[in-house]
Amino acid sequence: MTQMKTAATFKSVNPARPTEVVGHVEDLSIEMLEKIVNRAQRAHSGWAMLPAPERGMYLHRAADELQLQLEDIAITMTKEMGKTLAEAKGETARGVAILRYFAGEGMREIGQVIPSADSDALMYTTRCPLGVVGAITPWNFPVAIPIWKIAPALAYGNTVILKPAEEASVTARKVIACFHSAQFPEGVVNIATGQGTAIGKALVEHPYVSAITFTGSNAVGKQIGRTALERGAKYQLEMGGKNPVIVTKDADLDVAVEATISGGLKSTGQKCTATSRVIVEEDVYDAFKEKLLRAVEAITIGDGLEASTWMGPLATKAQFEKVLEAIDKGKKEGATLLAGGNRVSSLDGYFIEPTVFENVDHSKSLAQEEIFGPVLALFRISSIQEAIALANNSEYGLSASIFTTNIQEMLTFTTEMQAGLIRVNAESAGVELQAPFGGMKSSSSHSREQGRAAIEFFTSVKTVFVKG
Numbered sequence: 001m002t003q004m005k006t007a008a009t010f011k012s013v014n015p016a017r018p019t020e021v022v023g024h025v026e027d028l029s030i031e032m033l034e035k036i037v038n039r040a041q042r043a044h045s046g047w048a049m050l051p052a053p054e055r056g057m058y059l060h061r062a063a064d065e066l067q068l069q070l071e072d073i074a075i076t077m078t079k080e081m082g083k084t085l086a087e088a089k090g091e092t093a094r095g096v097a098i099l100r101y102f103a104g105e106g107m108r109e110i111g112q113v114i115p116s117a118d119s120d121a122l123m124y125t126t127r128c129p130l131g132v133v134g135a136i137t138p139w140n141f142p143v144a145i146p147i148w149k150i151a152p153a154l155a156y157g158n159t160v161i162l163k164p165a166e167e168a169s170v171t172a173r174k175v176i177a178c179f180h181s182a183q184f185p186e187g188v189v190n191i192a193t194g195q196g197t198a199i200g201k202a203l204v205e206h207p208y209v210s211a212i213t214f215t216g217s218n219a220v221g222k223q224i225g226r227t228a229l230e231r232g233a234k235y236q237l238e239m240g241g242k243n244p245v246i247v248t249k250d251a252d253l254d255v256a257v258e259a260t261i262s263g264g265l266k267s268t269g270q271k272c273t274a275t276s277r278v279i280v281e282e283d284v285y286d287a288f289k290e291k292l293l294r295a296v297e298a299i300t301i302g303d304g305l306e307a308s309t310w311m312g313p314l315a316t317k318a319q320f321e322k323v324l325e326a327i328d329k330g331k332k333e334g335a336t337l338l339a340g341g342n343r344v345s346s347l348d349g350y351f352i353e354p355t356v357f358e359n360v361d362h363s364k365s366l367a368q369e370e371i372f373g374p375v376l377a378l379f380r381i382s383s384i385q386e387a388i389a390l391a392n393n394s395e396y397g398l399s400a401s402i403f404t405t406n407i408q409e410m411l412t413f414t415t416e417m418q419a420g421l422i423r424v425n426a427e428s429a430g431v432e433l434q435a436p437f438g439g440m441k442s443s444s445s446h447s448r449e450q451g452r453a454a455i456e457f458f459t460s461v462k463t464v465f466v467k468g
């Protein structure tokens with residue numbers, strides 16, 4: 001009798017009601033990962049040799065499949081990590097658009113002809129794929145983030161292994177099923193579910209994995225960067241944010257309040273681009289605060305599948321506990337709690353009230369540490385210079401917004417703000433797929449994802465000199 005070694009599994013639960021199991025996912029062993037990496041390595045040369053427009057057609061077919069599965073995938077996402085169904089549908093539709101954008105990359109130019117000093121020579125650049133790419137992704141955007149890593153990797157001729165967050169693995173498996181239904185050649189698109197500290201780590205260390213693209217926490221990102229650097233693999237890290245919004249005395253306060261609520265509290269504040277510091281000029285501080293607190297009070301909390309819900313639960317038990325601890329620490333450090341601050345005791349899941357603090361010390365945790373939850377800190381300032389200095393007083397530099405109608409203030413902000421995404425009269429979150437995305441300072445490894453910028457990470461440049 002042949003003994004088949006079967007994989008262990010782990011369960012993924014619904015954060016809105018943690019007794020409900022959304023699905024079981026394979027907890028791969030290192031031996032199984034080894035097989036997947038070998039398969040991806042074997043598939044690489046065939047995939048890289050395909051004409052780029054043909055690779056683009058595969059991506060179009062994956063987009064068609066994702067479009068067909070949009071409703072089911074969005075419902076799974078809401079059940080698995082809690083964001084509202086409207087947001088989950090929007091994110092899945094964004095995944096379709098990203099696939100179509102990178103399908104088009106198969107038809108765009110990849111190099112330049114450069115004048116040579118030798119009149120008998122032709123000199124040009126071209127690009128080649130890196131090989132096997134490992135994509136390690138978080139739970140907060142379980143469709144968009146994997147796809148904005150996988151789609152360019154494939155378009156430029158790499159094969160891919162996705163290691164999704166454990167808490168979003170059921171959704172990730174459904175996304176990868178769309179690629180399989182689109183009949184990508186065997187081994188080109190792969191998923192390796194399991195623990196980050198085992199499977200993720202082994203992927204980063206594997207000699208056949210030429211590049212790692214990661215989104216998640218700073219602690220893990222830095223560790224991945226060190227390991228990849230050590231063995232000469234290419235790496236790209238997108239990590240945290242402590243994103244400021246500045247509201248000046250010339251701002252339209254209603255617009256600023258709506259954008260602060262949306263940027264800070266949609267997805268329950270679990271976006272690396274979420275607003276967490278709200279820096280308001282003293283002339284309008286009290287008026288802004290009053291409007292903000294009224295809007296916060298109107299927020300409906302509940303299961304993301306219910307149409308009346310504006311804000312769902314935190315995605316995981318760990319995140320729920322981390323956010324409650326951060327709120328508690330803020331209180332102990334002397335900040336004034338204006339709204340929220342508690343778990344929602346009438347609901348079983350990982351729900352926390354939208355929370356607003358003021359009188360926050362700039363050097364303390366509420367002003368400096370990424371919370372990744374529905375928590376806003378208000379700061380009162382007396383000038384635009386003070387506002388920008390405060391906004392820049394952070395180890396992070398991902399996204400930053402200003403609300404003003406004063407053109408000089410807009411220009412000063414766009415010049416002096418140290419952030420990869422600068423937004424004027426618009427919320428700090430919300431990324432457009434055709435534009436470069438990434439942060440400054442500790443928010444990223446200084447590279448950019450999405451749009452045409454993606455080609456820089458997922459390919460290597462070759463300079464070719466041909467002498468006749």
Ligand SMILES: NC(=O)C1=CN([C@@H]2O[C@H](COP(=O)(O)OP(=O)(O)OC[C@H]3O[C@@H](n4cnc5c(N)ncnc54)[C@H](OP(=O)(O)O)[C@@H]3O)[C@@H](O)[C@H]2O)C=CC1
Pocket residue numbers: 136137138139140163164165166167194195196197198199200201204215216217218220221223224238239240241271272319322370371372
């Ligand atoms: N920038 C962003 O978009 C995000 C930021 N965060 C921040 O990170 C905090 C913690 O969230 P968390 O989910 O724990 O984030 P992590 O950084 O731990 O997880 C992100 C991904 O990395 C994997 N991973 C974990 N450890 C390793 C490792 N040693 N080697 C390789 N891969 C690994 C995880 O797998 P597994 O799930 O199996 O652990 C997951 O797929 C949040 O509170 C928030 O502050 C979180 C999510 C997104």
Ligand SMILES: O=C(O)CCC(=O)C(=O)O
Pocket residue numbers: 140141145215270271272273428429430431
């Ligand atoms: O703001 C967005 O749409 C993207 C946010 C993001 O990339 C993240 O939270 O990891």
